[in-house]
Amino acid sequence: MSVEIKRDTGIIGVVSKMNIKVNDEKVAEIQNEEVKEITLPMDKARVQITQMGAKSNEVRVEDGDRFVLTTTFWGKYGLFLLIIIAMVAGILFNNYVRYGVFIVYFIGLLTVDGLNIKLSKIPSDT
Numbered sequence: 001m002s003v004e005i006k007r008d009t010g011i012i013g014v015v016s017k018m019n020i021k022v023n024d025e026k027v028a029e030i031q032n033e034e035v036k037e038i039t040l041p042m043d044k045a046r047v048q049i050t051q052m053g054a055k056s057n058e059v060r061v062e063d064g065d066r067f068v069l070t071t072t073f074w075g076k077y078g079l080f081l082l083i084i085i086a087m088v089a090g091i092l093f094n095n096y097v098r099y100g101v102f103i104v105y106f107i108g109l110l111t112v113d114g115l116n117i118k119l120s121k122i123p124s125d126t
Helices: 073-092 095-111
Strands: 002-008 018-022 025-030 035-039 044-051 059-062 066-071 117-121
Touching: 002 044, 018 035, 025 035, 044 117, 073 095
Parallel strands: 002 066
Antiparallel strands: 002 035, 018 025, 018 044, 044 059, 066 117
């Protein structure tokens, strides 16, 4: 059984490779704009992509499935929006609110699967 994963995350995260995990075990790494074919030991499995603590959504895969890994809205613009919100919070509130905004954002990136990167199935051409 094999599945194909294409990484199309743009400029976000190009500095490092992302890890491909199958059933919670790392099986390969993928660079930006790379296509990887992963051989899986069983007919069905769970696949998730991780990078420096951030995780994609977990998907169930079957033989012949094709997926594309992309950056979500929060992955692309989240840091920019965070800076604007922190500036406004710094003007309206004390610095503790500003620091709290940063802390909540980074905790969200590390704990909410799929907040930063998303694994989507490519429909088959039938």
